[in-house]
Amino acid sequence: MFLYREKEINLLNEDFDKPNSTINFIFGRRKVGKSSLLNEYTRDKKTLYLVSFETMKTLLIKEFKKTIDSFFDNKNTEKILTIENLFLYLSKNKISEKTVIVLEDMHNLIKIDKDFLINFNTYWNKYLKYMNIQFIITSSLLPNNFDTLQISKSVDNKIRLESLSFNTIKKLLPNLSRDDKMYVYAAFGTNPKYLSLYNENKDFLMNIKDNFLTYSSFLYNEGMNLIKKDLADAVTYSSILYSISMGNNKIGDIAKFLDLKSSYLTRYIQKLVDLMIIKKEIPINEKAEKTKFGRYEIEDNFLKFWFCYVYPNANSINSNNFYDILKHIKLDFTERLVFDAYKKYTLEIIEEDIESFFKYKPKKIGSWWNNKEFEIDFVAYDSTTITFVDCKWKDYENIQSEYKSLEHKSKYFDTQLKKEYIVFSNKKD
Secondary structure, three states, X not given: OOOOOHHHHHHHHHHHOOOOOEEEEEEOOOOOOHHHHHHHHOOOOOEEEEEOOOOOHHHHHHHHHHHHHHHHOOOOOOOOOOHHHHHHHHHOOOOOOOEEEEEEOHHHHHHHOOOHHHHHHHHHHHOHHHOOEEEEEEEOOOOOOHHHOHHHHOOOEEEEXXXXXXXXXXXXXXXXXXXXXXXXXXXXXXXXXXXXXXXXXXOHHHHHHHHOOOOOOHHHHHHHHHHHHHOOOHHHHHHHHHHHHOOOOOHHHHHHHHOOOHHHHHHHHHHHHHOOOEEEEOOOOXXXXXXXXXXXXXXXXXXXXXXXXXXXXXXXXXOOOOHHHHHHHXXXXXXXXXXXXXXXXXXXXXXHOHHHHHOOOOOEEEEEEOOOOOEEEEEEEOOXXXXXXXXXXXXXXXXXXXXXXXXXXXXXXXXXXEEEEEEEEOOOO
C-alpha cells in the first residue's frame, strides 16, 4: 500500500518530463519510506537500480558493473577498478528512451569512498548529464556541508522526506477512537509496517506490551537496530538519544545528564543531525549562527517512544516483568509524548492550507521560546499581522485561561505587528 507521497511523485514526474538529463537527491532517515517512494514512482518507467551496500569498494564496483551489463544486455568483460571509470562505462551505453537511474543508499557508498559527493560533480558533468536520464540518489545521510558542495549547484530537486502524516493512521486504523489514534501516533509513529502490527481489537496498553515490551516482538529491538546500522559507537549515541527523550534538549543539559563535557558531545550530536535522527530547533526570531537557545528533538515519534520506555527497561523486559513499565507509561506517556505529538499533528493541519488558516500568507512559521521559560508552540507573521498559536491536549472548558496565558506570553515577543491568537484543543479543533 502506498500512502501520501503525491507531492514528491508529482515533483519527480515534472522533472522527468524535462527535455534534458536531470539529477535529484532524496534524503531521509532510515525507514522513512525512500525505497517505497521510488518503487511507486518508477512503476511505469524504465529504471536501472544501483543499490549500494556495505562491502569493499572493488566488490561494489563489480556488482554495479554486473547490474549495468544485465540492464543493457552487455557482453563486455572489461574490468572496472574505480568509481569514475564505472560512470564512464555507464555513460557509453546509448539510451534513446529516457531512463531513470537510481543510486540507492549513497550513505553506504560514502563509507568506502568519503569523497564521493565531491567527485560526483565531475562524474556528472563529464559523463552522465549527456545520457538522456533522470538520475536519482537516495541517502539516509544529509551531510551538513551539502549545500556548499559543487554538486548541489547542479541538483534539480533536493527532496527531504519527512514522516508520513497523521492521516496514515486514519487510513490504516480507521476503527480507533480519536484519542487512541493520537496515542498510536505518539508511540508507533506513521511507518505503515509498524502500524500493521497494531491490533484494533486490543486496547492501547496491551498493544504496547505485545509490540514493545515482549522480548520476541519485532519492535523490541527495532530502535537499537536503527542506531547500529549507521553508527559504530552505539553506546554513546544511544545514551544521547535516551537523554533527549527524557527532556534534555540543550547540549549542556544532555552533557550534564550523561556526566560528560559538552565539547565531547558536539561531533556525536552533529552526526545524529546529519542522519536526520534528531533535528536542531531554534526560536523563530533567532539566527541559527548566533542563538543560545538551540535545542534538539528526536525526529521520529516511534524512536522517541522507544528510547523513553524500551531502552531503559531492557532488564525488566527480558525478565518478562512488564507490569511496572505499563504502569509507568500510563502515568507518564501523555505529558511526556502525547502533548508534543498533538503539536506536530496541529502543524500538519495548519500546513494543509496555511493561507486559509491564517487568512494571509505567512512569511515564516515556527516555534518560539526564551530564557524566562516562556514558550509558544507556533508563531506566524506577514508584514502586518502576527499570529500566536498554542496547542493543548486538554478539555475545552479550560480554553479561556489558555487564551489569556497565550496573550501574556506574547508580550515577551518583540513585535509591532497586529497580534492575533489561536488555541487548539483536542476537543475542539
